[in-house]
Amino acid sequence: MRHIAYRLSMSLLVITSLLVSQGVYAKQPQPARKLHDESGGYRWILDIDAAFIRVDKNLFGNDRAVYGEHSDYWYESALTFGGSALWDFNLAGNIYADLAGLYTGSARYNAGGGNINNKYINRLDFYQAAIGWQSGDLFDIGRNALRISVGQQKFTLGTGFLIWNGGTNGGSRGDTWIAPNQTWRLTGLVDLAIGDDYQINVFYLSPNDSPDTRTQLGGINLEFTLDENATFGVTYIDIFDSNDKTRENTRTYAFRYSSKPLGENSLAISSEYAFQNRPNTQGDQNAWYIEPIWHFGGPANVRLSYRFASFEEGWDPLYYGGSDWGTWYQGEYLGEFILTNENLESHQARLVFNPVSDWTINVIYYYFLVHNLNRGQFANAQSRMTERSLAQEVDLIAEYHVTEQLSLTFEAVFALPEEGGKQWSGGDELTTQGLASISYSF
Template structure:
């Protein structure tokens, strides 16, 4: 049927890698501490300086960490009187985010006034180009090398599972052991300069060169690609009144990365693979254009955005999203949030149970509400959260639903600081017995395997639509720089009608998609070097076995990469 081939396009666009190449960037900040390393005899002076640095950083727990942005915000903090030197460290948090510690040394900063960096004549300044009177310019150079292997990818039957997929080039990986290699280099320059005492202008410009070679999931073609990545400008500022109330604002526009809340709705704002290479390395994140306005007042955070994602040209849906988001922390442990997203444009097609066109993405409206509870990093105890979302469309009858609930417990003082959690998630399918279209549109959800890439292998076959997933996950830290994350998954279809998913699985004779066990290891060797690996095995369920012409095999995948940031 013609509609089955057409339906493969959005499926192909989402069957890509998790965002694992830089696990710190984009992670939620769990704690932000400012420590004065030489407080001296006057504790009041040290506390005043520390508080000034906090205000200059303009960050709150729950915000997303970005190395480039944080380096620029640190430049603002260097202008604080009596700050002689300032540095920071980032480590894995207890709940999957990051803990940031800013270390301040009191003293005079003559070097900053006179200027330091390569442009100031210092050949040993590393990536620092200039730091003078509040102007801070830094270079970026990251490189990554990745090895990926599969045994029986696509359950050993790439033919039916990739039929009609426009990403296929040459002979993709399939039955037996196949492997490939990827690499990329990300290079650029970022800077910030004061316009006034409280307002700063900042921006970034970067490019990525990527390459792939071997029998990849969709292609056996060797490819290289160079393209623009970041290209944005922004204004950031804020103030603190006599009562200590903090107001922070940030306005930006251009090519940049964007994650809405916890990645449930929006995370993968750029596509990889095909002619761009680096499918699994997931090198690119910057949208074609993001206009973003953010305001934070004490524990309340508001943002409004307009998003044009950077999709693959062969799969470009023309989607344009606009939305608002609000988050409030009634206490340091609790967060509540709501979001509204509207598709101002988009030609992604929605097909009804008979294969007829039900409508397109343009006109989609998404309503979302969520909460989370996470105790302070040093406290033993439970953690959890939940989220519900509804989708409708202004142009036709649509009522899709999604949600999740998670409950866990952690022991931060125990050996290896273990935590364990259970998460249930639901993404509706289209019920043929109702008149409304009910299949959930995953938009640009994703992030990484601990967020909304549900299953290292399974996600490549079934994305976050018409699926019910159960996940048991643990976190173990044998060393402060090492984290091990094992997961157990089961997957079921919400409806037997699966039109809009993988064409080979359009009509299901069982709801059982399958099961997966995987384990991820992360090693932060230093601020510059990161090593990552995963091992995953996926067993096909009755739904897959009955849909494929031959008996499917279990799918084993292995990944290893090393990332170096200069």
């Protein structure tokens, strides 16, 4: 596949050259991976996370029969440490570098059964090792409008429907819920903003997965600001090499649209449609979601939303994730530990409010259905499935922001199987889960 990688690298250079040569004004991109400021110098990186999780009647009371072990409680912890630096060369732009390590520790079996052979985990890994160049005031096209970087670092797209988590969590790495392994093993990124209305990202990614599948993917992402209240995005992703032959040559085409048709602090709409061609497996699949969100405002800043999402049988979930509850791990129990985004339909209703300034309360309801019975992730059901209705889940989440750096999270989760879920899991009891976590960022 060297010729494919070569063509991709040449495409990056050509696209970058063409865009720079236009000489148009461009604003500074705002990627989520930025860890340094514009003033130059050095900055320490220190993030500490710990969580204690208790589950009762795991997998609707049938986890020992399915996994061979029983999960009732476990502990997760993560420490990210390192530093970042930026050197400003005035008209020659600036260079930045990020270097960080990651310690993870966990004890006992989690609810998903993925660490049956790794009951106690303590490990140290590289988290980030990247270097990049920003254009500064070079070319007179706007401050840091062009950004080029390589190495092990984060890269995300949109809400995380397709691309967010570059690393694998759980199994021999532990920390399924905290999920600290988010960086890609190797990246080559070009970001460019054109005016106030266009953002272009060209990317090469190799995931930090476990076990290592030596997967490589590349693509391009375009974001358009239609007006001050609407944006439109187009993404193309090509998995051009992988030891997992079911994934190799998978091509994904996605279209995103978000708007606030009535202006700020009222109705907002978020949506995405993705088409996938998988020549080595199922052929063509679709995935999509739509989510209207109502902002009622007031002293409690009340928000109410409904989301429907659909993932066809054989859909490759790629590397989804997200920065918000339920996006795109759908449910703090079922989405985090039991289900994946394939052969699945979901309804989500969500209420968010701030009773006082330091607290955020989420009440989230899910109703899950199987897209095609006895197929995909439900092919190995405990008994033949005859009903599409899978399960319901309610998440009660309270976040206390003690300071800007320190936050506490408390959860109470209830998951109840429907008839299809009973047939699939072999269990018929109410699963409950409680969680307490602490997070500190220096």
